[in-house]
Amino acid sequence: MDPSQQIEAASKFLLQAPPGEINDVLNDVRNIVSDDESLQAGLLPALREYNLAQFTTADVPGHNHQSIISEAARISKPSTEGEETEESDRFWDPRSRTSFRFDHLSLETSEPEPVEPDEESEPFRAALESASLTYLAAHYHDGVTSVFPASGSTSRYYVQIVANKYNPSNYWSGRWRSEYTVDLEERTLKGRILVNVHYYEQGNVQLSTTHSIDLPLPPTITPSSAAASASKVLALVEAEEGKYQTSLNETYTEMSEKTFKGLRRALPMTRSKLDWDKVLGYKLGAELSSNRGMFGSS
Structure with missing residues (x-):
């Protein structure tokens, strides 16, 4: 498998990562792509997509609350050709009127700037x-x-x-x-x-x-x-x-x-319930018979 195919496979794994387990998936895919530099660059689009879709939360710089990272929170959108840029990774928190840059790998925020909201809305x-x-x-x-x-x-x-x-x-x-x-x-x-x-x-x-x-x-x-x-x-x-x-x-x-009860057989093949006391008796009797065979009968 060539490097581009490895990156593509690793990206699919990331996008399916369960809640709170993306770091575990990242560590696992490092075994697929051994070059960390290529891995980070190649997986950035998948990480960005995952964070936006999953409403990843981020600490708002200079404030004691978190804001949601999502498409609605983006200040700058990708270019007309669909290309992501550094500016398209700037988001804002209307609650504090603060914009910031978000790192999709470390999940850290930086470079806060004030933002004035629309007066009418x-x-x-x-x-x-x-x-x-x-x-x-x-x-x-x-x-x-x-x-x-x-x-x-x-x-x-x-x-x-x-x-x-x-x-x-x-x-x-x-x-x-x-x-x-x-x-x-x-x-x-x-x-x-x-x-x-x-x-x-x-x-x-x-x-x-x-x-x-x-x-x-x-x-x-x-x-x-x-x-x-x-x-x-x-x-x-x-x-x-x-x-x-x-x-x-x-x-x-x-x-x-x-539903789950319907997946289990209600009765054994004999169509009758097991009498567990008898089963224990059968087992004890079998053990006694075996011992008599070993040591002879009196």
């Missing part, structure tokens, strides 16, 4: 952010939320939430991602919830689900009443996420009680 964005932080504190033990205005629009916003739970000592990890587009002009709330869980004790099982949401916005949600309207948007989010969580619980209960 900022009031409603800030209200959505405040409502999102309240919702996050009430429903997520350890999560991060970011709210971004859509580029070139003063009526469309992205609400993003990510929560990670890594438990390597018990061989599992998980990630919840949700993203919602609030469009005040089209009067819609569209979104998706993505859940990834990896369980790998004496096996390798992954769960990957996607749930889409498409709701009309009530007429009472307007830019003029930003705080009240933002709370109503997050109430819709809360209801949808609650219903989805309930449906997941019901699905797994049904799988445990019906």
Whole structure:
């Protein structure tokens, strides 16, 4: 396999890395591509794609909170030819009005700069952010939320939430991602919830689900009443996420009680239940018979 094929194979492994395990995958693929310099350069596009899609979180320079790294957070987009540049790896945190450079390999931030938000869209964005932080504190033990205005629009916003739970000592990890587009002009709330869980004790099982949401916005949600309207948007989010969580619980209960039991034979080939007391008696009798054969009968 030539180096380019090795890089391509390694990139595919990276893009399928379970939550919180990308460093483990990186260390494994180093055995495929022995040249670290070529490995880092060749895998950078895959790392960038992974971090953006997985809502990787980053420490905001000079502040005590994290922001989500995503396509919506990019300040500069790739060139028209699709080429990534150093400037396309600059992101911003509207909450602190700070932009920064993000290293997709080390996951570190640097070169902070102040950013002034759009005056027209900022009031409603800030209200959505405040409502999102309240919702996050009430429903997520350890999560991060970011709210971004859509580029070139003063009526469309992205609400993003990510929560990670890594438990390597018990061989599992998980990630919840949700993203919602609030469009005040089209009067819609569209979104998706993505859940990834990896369980790998004496096996390798992954769960990957996607749930889409498409709701009309009530007429009472307007830019003029930003705080009240933002709370109503997050109430819709809360209801949808609650219903989805309930449906997941019901699905797994049904799988445990019906689906998995259906995969096992209820009775042995004799079509009757085993009497374990008799089985122990048979074993004891066999051992006694064997001993009599060895030492002779009295």
